[in-house]
């Protein structure tokens with residue numbers, strides 16, 4: 001299994017390192033290649049660093065771990081190379097102060113991303129969990145397993161992402177169609193408010209009890 005990661009910041013490097021540890025062949029890209037190289041070094045397990053285009057060409061499962069404000073530019077760059085790829089969208093369309101969402105209710109970052117590349121399966125996932133949880137490589141808090149929600153219109157793509165989520169040990173929750181990213185992005189907003197606005201810190205997470 002191969003996972004290409006565009007964005008080697010908090011999310012990219014932490015999820016990438018963990019994916020490498022559980023057996024994924026991982027490749028990183030960033031604006032600054034040295035950041036991708038640092039992420040690859042941190043991940044070990046023969047993780048590689050390359051340009052955005054090369055990572056897109058070489059990996060079929062692609063995690064888009066960049067600020068939402070950069071999305072249209074990056075998609076324009078990679079679009080010619082996306083045939084047969086699956087894109088995992090972890091972005092949250094935050095306002096500049098991180099305390100609100102720049103869009104919602106009638107659309108979502110995930111849907112806007114899908115509109116930019118209509119032929120490509122998009123899976124919203126991982127966006128409701130802090131990068132610090134991924135960095136700690138522990139899907140549990142106080143003995144309870146954190147839920148990772150997935151929304152997509154393509155069942156095959158969603159199953160591939162579900163496999164990654166499950167391998168990391170999270171509680172994988174199928175949240176239905178891509179438009180349900182309209183629920184997942186505000187849930188991430190609540191997570192950020194609780195963590196930073198309310199002072200609970202980043203070792204928090206949502207669990208769906210059944």
Ligand SMILES: NC(=O)c1ccc[n+]([C@@H]2O[C@H](COP(=O)([O-])OP(=O)(O)OC[C@H]3O[C@@H](n4cnc5c(N)ncnc54)[C@H](OP(=O)(O)O)[C@@H]3O)[C@@H](O)[C@H]2O)c1
Pocket residue numbers: 006007008009010011012029030031032033035036052064065066067068070073074090091092093094126127128129130131132188
């Ligand atoms: N941090 C969290 O806890 C968290 C949780 C859930 C979801 N998210 C979402 O995940 C996304 C990434 O967040 P983050 O905290 O990882 O951000 P970050 O630490 O700022 O990292 C962003 C990464 O994106 C890369 N990047 C930016 N523009 C690019 C471009 N045009 N081409 C290629 N790479 C580009 C940056 O490259 P350089 O390193 O070269 O600058 C950097 O590696 C955001 O949409 C955020 O809302 C974050």
